[in-house]
Amino acid sequence: EDQVTQSPEALRLQEGESSSLNCSYTVSGLRGLFWYRQDPGKGPEFLFTLYSAGEEKEKERLKATLTKKESFLHITAPKPEDSATYLCAIPYSGGGADGLTFGKGTHLIIQP
Amino acid sequence: SQTIHQWPATLVQPVGSPLSLECTVEGTSNPNLYWYRQAAGRGLQLLFYSVGIGQISSEVPQNLSASRPQDRQFILSSKKLLLSDSGFYLCAWSIRDYGYTFGSGTRLTVV
Structure with missing residues (x-):
């Protein structure tokens, strides 16, 4: 069964304090790993897709990396506007089903 | 460009009432x-x-x-809502695995 586990559940940082969020996954045949940002009361906003181990993608203060068992979202010198819940997801691996399996997310708070 | 519309944004419904949430996608054909x-x-x-x-x-x-x-219309329904149906409902579309785009969501509260 596909599984996605995110840690920590919540993280409070000071502005400028860099850190990393973890997403570990179990799947038979990875067809991509997605990172989303979700603000309160809104739908998830797409950030990155990673397809193979060793791949890295960057966007402003965010960098996502992928290994064969986990992905990291690195946040460098965060600002208060980076506060959000960050979600990790993988496509269903088989059985004819379609869609994404999500982790429960990391609630990130950046204090000024 | 592709856009996804979802409405209403919030909804408060009594237990046992029907439900209809609608989602439409623009700018693409035959999406999942x-x-x-x-x-x-x-x-x-x-x-x-x-x-x-x-x-x-x-x-x-x-x-x-x-x-x-219709190709770009997706509807979520219920004949009789339960308290446990409360939640945040999100519509999304994709073309294969090349990204999943989400709507803005509907906050449903069943009272």
Whole structure:
């Protein structure tokens, strides 16, 4: 069964304090790993897709990396506007089903 | 560019009342469409997905149903709402695995 586990559940940082969020996954045949940002009361906003181990993608203060068992979202010198819940997801691996399996997310708070 | 519309944004319904949530997609053809629910303290749970008109697959047994009367329209329904149906409902579309785009969501409170 596909599984996605995110840690920590919540993280409070000071502005400028860099850190990393973890997403570990179990799947038979990875067809991509997605990172989303979700603000309160809104739908998830797409950030990155990673397809193979060793791949890295960057966007402003965010960098996502992928290994064969986990992905990291690195946040460098965060600002208060980076506060959000960050979600990790993988496509269903088989059985004819379609869609994404999500982790429960990391609630990130950046204090000024 | 592709956009996804979902309405209403919030809804308060009494137990036993019917439900209809609508989602439409613009700027793409034959997308895969999805309904997710996000409950407090839980991750997003896939409820239904559709790969074409009239083709609906359900991932979990529940009090809800879905329909796709047109290529870019996806509807979530219930004949009689339960308290446990409360949650944040999200519509999404994709073309294969090349990104999943979500709507803005509907906050449903069943009272």
